Amino acid sequence: MSSKPLDYENLNENVKKCQYAVRGELYLRASQLQKEGKKIIFTNVGNPHALGQKPLTFPRQVIALCQAPFLLDDPNVGQLFPADAIAKAKHYLSLNSGGLGAYSDSRGIPGVRKEIADFIERRDGYPSDPELIFLTDGASKGIMQILHTIIRGPNDGVLVPVPQYPLYSATISLYGGSLVPYYLEETADWGLDINDLRQSIEQARQNGITVRAMVIINPGNPTGQCLSEQNLRQIIQFCYEENLVLLGDEVYQQNIYQDEHPFISARKVLFDMGPPVSKELQLVSFHTVSKGYWGECGQRGGYFEMTNIPPKSVEEIYKVASISLSPNVPAQIFLGLLANPPKPGDISYEQFARESKGILESLRRRAHIMTDGFNSCKNVVCNFTEGESFLMFSYSIRRAMYSFPQIQLPPRAIDAAKKLEKAPDVFYCLKLLEATGISTVPGSGFGQKEGVFHLRTTILPAEEEMPSIMASFKKFNDEFMARYE
Amino acid sequence: MSSKPLDYENLNENVKKCQYAVRGELYLRASQLQKEGKKIIFTNVGNPHALGQKPLTFPRQVIALCQAPFLLDDPNVGQLFPADAIAKAKHYLSLNSGGLGAYSDSRGIPGVRKEIADFIERRDGYPSDPELIFLTDGASKGIMQILHTIIRGPNDGVLVPVPQYPLYSATISLYGGSLVPYYLEETADWGLDINDLRQSIEQARQNGITVRAMVIINPGNPTGQCLSEQNLRQIIQFCYEENLVLLGDEVYQQNIYQDEHPFISARKVLFDMGPPVSKELQLVSFHTVSKGYWGECGQRGGYFEMTNIPPKSVEEIYKVASISLSPNVPAQIFLGLLANPPKPGDISYEQFARESKGILESLRRRAHIMTDGFNSCKNVVCNFTEGESFLMFSYSIRRAMYSFPQIQLPPRAIDAAKKLEKAPDVFYCLKLLEATGISTVPGSGFGQKEGVFHLRTTILPAEEEMPSIMASFKKFNDEFMARYE
Numbered sequence: 001m002s003s004k005p006l007d008y009e010n011l012n013e014n015v016k017k018c019q020y021a022v023r024g025e026l027y028l029r030a031s032q033l034q035k036e037g038k039k040i041i042f043t044n045v046g047n048p049h050a051l052g053q054k055p056l057t058f059p060r061q062v063i064a065l066c067q068a069p070f071l072l073d074d075p076n077v078g079q080l081f082p083a084d085a086i087a088k089a090k091h092y093l094s095l096n097s098g099g100l101g102a103y104s105d106s107r108g109i110p111g112v113r114k115e116i117a118d119f120i121e122r123r124d125g126y127p128s129d130p131e132l133i134f135l136t137d138g139a140s141k142g143i144m145q146i147l148h149t150i151i152r153g154p155n156d157g158v159l160v161p162v163p164q165y166p167l168y169s170a171t172i173s174l175y176g177g178s179l180v181p182y183y184l185e186e187t188a189d190w191g192l193d194i195n196d197l198r199q200s201i202e203q204a205r206q207n208g209i210t211v212r213a214m215v216i217i218n219p220g221n222p223t224g225q226c227l228s229e230q231n232l233r234q235i236i237q238f239c240y241e242e243n244l245v246l247l248g249d250e251v252y253q254q255n256i257y258q259d260e261h262p263f264i265s266a267r268k269v270l271f272d273m274g275p276p277v278s279k280e281l282q283l284v285s286f287h288t289v290s291k292g293y294w295g296e297c298g299q300r301g302g303y304f305e306m307t308n309i310p311p312k313s314v315e316e317i318y319k320v321a322s323i324s325l326s327p328n329v330p331a332q333i334f335l336g337l338l339a340n341p342p343k344p345g346d347i348s349y350e351q352f353a354r355e356s357k358g359i360l361e362s363l364r365r366r367a368h369i370m371t372d373g374f375n376s377c378k379n380v381v382c383n384f385t386e387g388e389s390f391l392m393f394s395y396s397i398r399r400a401m402y403s404f405p406q407i408q409l410p411p412r413a414i415d416a417a418k419k420l421e422k423a424p425d426v427f428y429c430l431k432l433l434e435a436t437g438i439s440t441v442p443g444s445g446f447g448q449k450e451g452v453f454h455l456r457t458t459i460l461p462a463e464e465e466m467p468s469i470m471a472s473f474k475k476f477n478d479e480f481m482a483r484y485e
Numbered sequence: 486m487s488s489k490p491l492d493y494e495n496l497n498e499n500v501k502k503c504q505y506a507v508r509g510e511l512y513l514r515a516s517q518l519q520k521e522g523k524k525i526i527f528t529n530v531g532n533p534h535a536l537g538q539k540p541l542t543f544p545r546q547v548i549a550l551c552q553a554p555f556l557l558d559d560p561n562v563g564q565l566f567p568a569d570a571i572a573k574a575k576h577y578l579s580l581n582s583g584g585l586g587a588y589s590d591s592r593g594i595p596g597v598r599k600e601i602a603d604f605i606e607r608r609d610g611y612p613s614d615p616e617l618i619f620l621t622d623g624a625s626k627g628i629m630q631i632l633h634t635i636i637r638g639p640n641d642g643v644l645v646p647v648p649q650y651p652l653y654s655a656t657i658s659l660y661g662g663s664l665v666p667y668y669l670e671e672t673a674d675w676g677l678d679i680n681d682l683r684q685s686i687e688q689a690r691q692n693g694i695t696v697r698a699m700v701i702i703n704p705g706n707p708t709g710q711c712l713s714e715q716n717l718r719q720i721i722q723f724c725y726e727e728n729l730v731l732l733g734d735e736v737y738q739q740n741i742y743q744d745e746h747p748f749i750s751a752r753k754v755l756f757d758m759g760p761p762v763s764k765e766l767q768l769v770s771f772h773t774v775s776k777g778y779w780g781e782c783g784q785r786g787g788y789f790e791m792t793n794i795p796p797k798s799v800e801e802i803y804k805v806a807s808i809s810l811s812p813n814v815p816a817q818i819f820l821g822l823l824a825n826p827p828k829p830g831d832i833s834y835e836q837f838a839r840e841s842k843g844i845l846e847s848l849r850r851r852a853h854i855m856t857d858g859f860n861s862c863k864n865v866v867c868n869f870t871e872g873e874s875f876l877m878f879s880y881s882i883r884r885a886m887y888s889f890p891q892i893q894l895p896p897r898a899i900d901a902a903k904k905l906e907k908a909p910d911v912f913y914c915l916k917l918l919e920a921t922g923i924s925t926v927p928g929s930g931f932g933q934k935e936g937v938f939h940l941r942t943t944i945l946p947a948e949e950e951m952p953s954i955m956a957s958f959k960k961f962n963d964e965f966m967a968r969y970e
Contacts, residue, residue: 049583
């Protein structure tokens with residue numbers, strides 16, 4: 001018996017084809033170095049708690065009480081928990097018969113979906129139907145489910161921004177579809193040109209691809225751009241004309257720490273546009289507790305909301321969600337709390353507001369330290385050092401949790417990489433990792449224009465460690481550039 | 486623009502094809518009746534907490550502290566939590582940098598995987614490698630991932646027991662493979678005949694199917710049988726000879742409340758058999774915190790362990806797990822606690838032992854009430870009323886959390902069902918639901934021999950409600966039989 005079913009050569013080809021750079025070669029190497037005792041600064045994933053961000057207290061109090069409902073009967077409970085957390089815990093326990101240990105409905109707890117619908121209505125000014133909101137184990141799982149529902153075979157295409165979050169490329173490979181790239185323009189603050197989009201779709205069609213959906217990541221990952229209302233209108237009109245489902249990845253909507261360019265949801269713009277578009281365009285929007293000032297990545301809580309999806313299709317999506325029974329219930333409570341946080345006047349309001357503001361302000365300060373650090377480095381292209389361009393960069397970085405500097409690699413570095421059969425940015429990032437312990441993601445993992453190189457790093461390391469991290473980056477980079485120039 | 490990408494007719498055909506009876510027509514109807522104010526007894530899903538089973542106290546104390554780590558510094562914490570729960574919480578928090586809010590490694594927290602490996606070693610007497618244990622959001626998600634890795638197209642087949650847990654049929658459809666049924670023998674305590682198995686595989690091959698894997702559910706769902714050591718040896722030898730991956734769904738391994746027929750893992754038997762089989766056969770085994778006396782379904786915690794899977798394939802499985810970043814971290818702690826519960830001498834040991842014993846004993850009593858109830862009903866076939874057969878039945882029912890009685894439907898009932906275009910057992914179960922509020926799953930959802938009908942119910946309703954539930958079942962059944970005979 002030579003070759004067995006789970007031997008590499010016999011695996012599902014789609015499984016083998018997919019790539020996931022966020023935890024790819026760089027991450028594996030970093031994990032290995034960590035095992036060998038090297039101090040690693042993991043900036044490859046937006047995982048704020050892992051780098052020292054403290055959880056918001058109030059949601060954790062509520063969830064702790066939900067996990068230990070016997071505490072609610074304990075006369076000493078008031079010494080450890082405020083009254084509003086106790087009341088909230090009772091509220092959420094009343095919404096799922098059997099509490100956190102019981103499967104909920106496969107779409108999530110109806111009462112929590114109602115709270116999310118109210119949150120969406122407050123945000124957009126249009127009512128939302130809880131029956132069209134499905135809770136998931138993190139937003140990724142929901143995105144994967146919707147893509148699986150859409151992709152029928154290799155000729156089904158999905159428009160994905162480049163640079164993109166590699167969840168999309170990986171999932172499209174995994175389900176055997178075709179990724180149709182559209183490029184974001186670095187020199188225009190990573191904006192989106194509708195003419196380029198038309199070109200992408202035309203070219204895909206010439207290659208026999210039926211383009212069925214378009215992904216937008218707003219605010220952007222890794223680029224940090226917020227789409228303007230006008231840009232969103234163009235996108236929606238485009239999807240309407242081209243008969244595409246619009247997938248709105250809006251997981252960074254609560255990472256905005258400035259007022260000039262607010263986040264606007266695709267859904268709000270769609271409804272603002274009115275019929276026929278608002279009645280016709282199929283839209284699925286995604287959100288999560290992993291990002292924003294919550295950063296509760298490990299809880300794995302997300303949701304998607306469907307607009308203009310026919311009931312029969314919603315039923316199919318429900319059926320598939322049912323196969324794995326229910327999303328984890330604790331994270332559903334986090335989603336309820338995200339939708340319905342403490343309000344002015346509540347006992348815990350001040351602490352909650354202080355903590356969330358503190359996190360956003362620290363992120364902004366860290367973004368500045370990082371921007372200045374990159375700006376001081378040789379061949380780290382800073383279109384952004386002054387004037388408008390600088391504003392763009394620091395502005396971008398204020399809107400998500402990533403920085404995406406361009407690295408101009410000298411030809412000798414590119415040659416050296418080729419000799420090792422590595423992409424040039426992978427080569428650079430590996431050297432960076434080995435010299436400094438800083439674990440980043442090479443830009444090629446997100447998609448790159450030919451000959452252009454970036455790296456993505458989060459801005460999440462602890463504020464007090466940031467200056468030394470950037471000094472260590474600069475030392476490595478400038479030596480690297482000197483060596484290969 | 487007539488037909489849009491997410492309209493029913495344009496969805497992925499595999500999505501449309503799959504069926505999931507546990508939350509199918511019966512469940513949807515039950516949910517609707519509940520909305521209309523009818524009292525529903527949900528026995529369709531093994532969801533013990535939803536029907537009143539209390540969570541084990543100690544794990545919940547640990548997890549509550551992990552969710553609210555600031556409590557660990559509070560001088561009053563000792564008034565609400567025992568010292569060993571506090572120590573365990575500190576232990577688990579030390580294993581994942583950033584605690585429950587941080588993504589773990591995509592395979593799960595290394596320290597927890599080590600605890601599970603130790604648990605497996607104690608259970609089987611053979612060491613287990615933590616690097617080959619992956620934690621998942623419930624066992625279902627792991628099973629789905631492994632099946633997706635195996636299935637390459639419609640000609641790839643997976644042997645699945647009939648009756649089966651419909652996760653398997655649904656997932657195989659969803660990933661576009663072929664289900665190859667093998668029948669369990671009701672009159673032989675749902676045992677498995679190797680000759681039948683050979684026939685199944687031969688027939689599949691004649692139809693052009695490459696059979697690549699075989700699923701066993703041990704202890705069985707819905708049947709409750711425990712495979713004997715001898716039967717496991719035959720199965721392993723069969724898979725070895727036929728070059729199949731063996732998938733061991735062992736999620737009910739802690740639902741055993743008798744000593745005569747202990748659960749034996751496929752892995753232990755495999756290693757007992759020695760080389761070449763023990764070095765060659767590819768095995769993936771699954772376990773969960775949702776079943777046993779834990780019943781922590783809502784937490785969504787499971788794991789799979791791989792044996793004889795080559796490193797390159799393990800890497801691929803790791804890569805795909807990485808796309809959704811990490812399983813939820815709170816449930817990982819539950820898995821650690823399941824693997825490493827309080828030991829004699831620990832402060833919380835006595836309470837933990839008392840609670841778990843109490844749950845298992847109550848389940849046994851409930852199984853008896855249910856058996857007696859079914860036995861008293863007209864046309865509810867009880868091979869099991871006396872002697873050996875009775876022992877078999879009560880013994881079956883003692884090993885999982887389900888009862889699977891056969892219902893002999895009169896020809897007139899079958900005709901009435903046909904007129905409504907319903908399967909006869911669906912017709913019966915719908916009538917039962919509407920008359921009594923008891924929500925079961927028709928046997929056809931698990932696979933049935935032609936002309937044989939069952940229903941599956943859990944034995945989980947609260948003990949004090951059980952007599953009235955069975956009385957209400959009997960009243961409905963006997964009237965139904967009188968009407969259609």
